[in-house]
Amino acid sequence: MEISINQQRTEIPEHFSVEELLSFLFADSRKGIAIAINQAIIPKREWPVHVLNPEDKITLIKATQGG
Known part of the structure; x- marks a missing residue:
């Protein structure tokens, strides 16, 4: 299915939870x-x-982080 992340079209599997999406995008943390x-x-x-x-x-x- 198609969603928009920060105004960029992205294809993801059906029935993805927010947690699954974030694990997919940010594997490290x-x-x-x-x-x-x-x-x-x-x-x-x-x-x-x-x-x-x-x-x-x-x-x-x-x-x-930064300053």
Whole structure:
């Protein structure tokens, strides 16, 4: 199915959860990540059970260190 991640079209398997998507995108670490789907923030506790739908618009923000 097709979704949009930070305004880029991306193909993912059907029935992917937020947790599965983040594991796919960030294999090493998911620390410091915030995610919104269709402009609604998804709390981390919901990541394993929130299933993505075709045409979802996802905004991913990853915190970085610096100064």
